[in-house]
Amino acid sequence: MLKILDRYIIKTFFGPFFFIFSVLFFIFIVNIIWVQLGQFMGKGLSYWQILKLLFYLGVNVISMVLPLTILLASIMSFGEFGERYELAAMKAAGIPLTRVMTPLLGISTALAIMLFFFSNNIIPDFQKKAKNMLFNIAQTKPAINFTPGQFIDQIPGYMVKFDKIYGENGENIEGVFVHKKANAYENQQSVVAEKGKFLPAVNKNFLKLVLYNGYVFEDAFAGKGDNVRVKQPDQAIKFDTLVSHFDISEIINKAIEKEQITDDYRFQTYNQLNETVSKTKKDNKQFFDNVGSEVLNQTNSVVSYMDKGNKHKVAPKTQIKLDTVKGDKKLEILYNSYNRLDNLKSTLDSKKNEYSSNVKYFSKVVIYQQRIIAYSVTCIIFFLIGASLGSIIRKGGMGLPVIIAIVIFIVFYVMNVGVENLSWSGKMNPYLAAWLPNLILLPFGVWMTYKALTDSQLFDAEKYKALFKPITKRFAKSKEHQRYQ
Numbered sequence: 001m002l003k004i005l006d007r008y009i010i011k012t013f014f015g016p017f018f019f020i021f022s023v024l025f026f027i028f029i030v031n032i033i034w035v036q037l038g039q040f041m042g043k044g045l046s047y048w049q050i051l052k053l054l055f056y057l058g059v060n061v062i063s064m065v066l067p068l069t070i071l072l073a074s075i076m077s078f079g080e081f082g083e084r085y086e087l088a089a090m091k092a093a094g095i096p097l098t099r100v101m102t103p104l105l106g107i108s109t110a111l112a113i114m115l116f117f118f119s120n121n122i123i124p125d126f127q128k129k130a131k132n133m134l135f136n137i138a139q140t141k142p143a144i145n146f147t148p149g150q151f152i153d154q155i156p157g158y159m160v161k162f163d164k165i166y167g168e169n170g171e172n173i174e175g176v177f178v179h180k181k182a183n184a185y186e187n188q189q190s191v192v193a194e195k196g197k198f199l200p201a202v203n204k205n206f207l208k209l210v211l212y213n214g215y216v217f218e219d220a221f222a223g224k225g226d227n228v229r230v231k232q233p234d235q236a237i238k239f240d241t242l243v244s245h246f247d248i249s250e251i252i253n254k255a256i257e258k259e260q261i262t263d264d265y266r267f268q269t270y271n272q273l274n275e276t277v278s279k280t281k282k283d284n285k286q287f288f289d290n291v292g293s294e295v296l297n298q299t300n301s302v303v304s305y306m307d308k309g310n311k312h313k314v315a316p317k318t319q320i321k322l323d324t325v326k327g328d329k330k331l332e333i334l335y336n337s338y339n340r341l342d343n344l345k346s347t348l349d350s351k352k353n354e355y356s357s358n359v360k361y362f363s364k365v366v367i368y369q370q371r372i373i374a375y376s377v378t379c380i381i382f383f384l385i386g387a388s389l390g391s392i393i394r395k396g397g398m399g400l401p402v403i404i405a406i407v408i409f410i411v412f413y414v415m416n417v418g419v420e421n422l423s424w425s426g427k428m429n430p431y432l433a434a435w436l437p438n439l440i441l442l443p444f445g446v447w448m449t450y451k452a453l454t455d456s457q458l459f460d461a462e463k464y465k466a467l468f469k470p471i472t473k474r475f476a477k478s479k480e481h482q483r484y485q
Contacts, residue, residue: 005095006103012080013104017073024069028061029054056130063119063375068409070108071382075401077104078390087391097453101387108383112376119372120269128267155207155246157181171198176211178244188219191242207246214239265365273369280362356426363423363430370434377438378412381445388448412437 032054081087081100090100151161163175176193193214201208216237265276389404415437423433 005090005100009077009100009103010107013073013077013107016076017069020072020076021065021069024065025058025061028065029058032057032061053130053133056126056133059126060123060130063115063123063371066111066115067375067378067382068405070111070379071386071408072401072405074104074108074383074386075390075393075405078387079393079395079401080390082391082394087394097391104387105380105383108380112379115379116373116376119375124267124269128264131264131266155248158246173197176214178209178211190217191215191244192217193242201245207248209244209246211242211244212240214242216242266368270369270372273365276365277362277369280358280365284358284362359426360424363420363426363433366430367420367423367434370431374434374438378441381438381441382408384445384449385441388445388452391452392448412441415440 078087081090087097087100091097148162148165151159153159157180159179159181161175161177162173164173166172172195174195176191176196178191180189182188191211191214193211195213196209196211199208199210216239218235218237265273268276385408386405390401393400393404395401419428419433419436422428423430428436
């Protein structure tokens with residue numbers, strides 16, 4: 001009997017789970033498109049490349065989508081149980097709420113473990129692919145845009161130059177020079193034309209160029225000796241129209257996914273991040289030691305200058321007595337002292353900025369590492385909150401549960417961003433910053449579970465009306481009976 005009940009509970013949970021996950025994933029993808037839209041426009045990307053990039057970026061948001069999905073799905077499923085009086089029937093049959101929550105708690109724990117392995121082993125690889133693809137789009141694609149009057153060698157196997165480029169999309173050119181790069185066993189070829197035009201090619205891996213009124217210069221005897229060259233000089237072929245196709249697949253397809261960035265901490269697993277954290281700690285300690293020595297030396301230089309005395313005296317003075325110095329000498333001392341102090345201040349300011357940068361980087365690495373585990377724990381906490389709220393409010397569907405889930409997630413997200421900024425500025429330990437939202441929500445989840453187990457009327461409006469009735473009664477106007485008016 002209980003196995004049948006467990007299957008029913010799990011089935012009821014996974015119904016809204018898959019729907020909500022799909023909707024939230026789509027929303028996050030739309031947000032990514034909106035943020036990254038400027039990098040897609042005007043780059044000549046194919047639909048497949050855009051979809052691939054969105055997939056790489058979308059995989060990275062699963063760590064945020066899954067906890068929210070568990071929260072919302074648990075609220076909806078337990079809300080439906082309460083709305084259809086199924087929870088009451090289970091309790092009447094002697095099945096406590098903890099027994100009802102057990103199978104879904106196991107499912108949530110399994111999802112949390114899966115999220116950990118997914119965040120630790122899969123997301124870093126997709127982070128690398130997405131970041132490199134975005135970098136290569138920004139770096140490689142503009143190379144196809146030609147600059148007038150300059151030699152461009154980005155097209156594989158060719159060197160080109162155009163004197164003038166015009167038109168709405170820069171498709172018209174004048175003063176064309178195209179040189180084919182060839183080895184010792186290939187014909188050397190150069191093309192010169194008065195004008196030309198870029199046209200769409202059937203295959204997007206090729207660049208189509210139509211040239212008008214020009215010559216093709218070709219050396220068909222390269223590497224065959226001077227005697228052969230004297231007997232048969234270079235060939236020049238005049239043309240009215242010449243259609244050329246340049247293979248740019250290397251630029252469009254291969255370079256766009258070439259891994260040029262490999263040292264980002266977001267590309268590492270939890271264990272690899274341990275090494276990065278240790279190395280960063282060591283580098284920061286060395287930086288602090290060097291800064292202390294450098295600033296101390298510069299400070300001593302300033303103090304030594306301010307404390308120097310007359311050479312003929314045995315005991316040096318503690319400082320220069322400006323009252324005994326007259327004229328230009330006093331101005332010189334003041335000027336030099338000011339310069340030394342100003343240099344010391346500039347050094348301190350630059351070291352402060354460098355110190356802030358080091359602290360911020362260390363905090364980013366630690367928070368990213370700890371959240372690999374923290375977000376998995378969030379899944380379990382969100383289930384406790386969602387299941388308890390659902391059993392209390394006894395409302396299913398997409399109405400009140402969605403509002404409550406969004407409010408809880410916004411609070412969680414704001415806490416994440418707030419403690420993250422505090423950690424970056426050095427005002428909070430990064431380990432505490434990574435776990436603080438969970439530490440705050442866990443007692444709330446336990447408290448909500450207790451309220452659900454004790455059949456609390458937490459969201460009963462009549463209860464709050466009765467609580468505030470003595471206060472509202474004092475401000476309410478007494479109404480006489482209609483008959484006496």
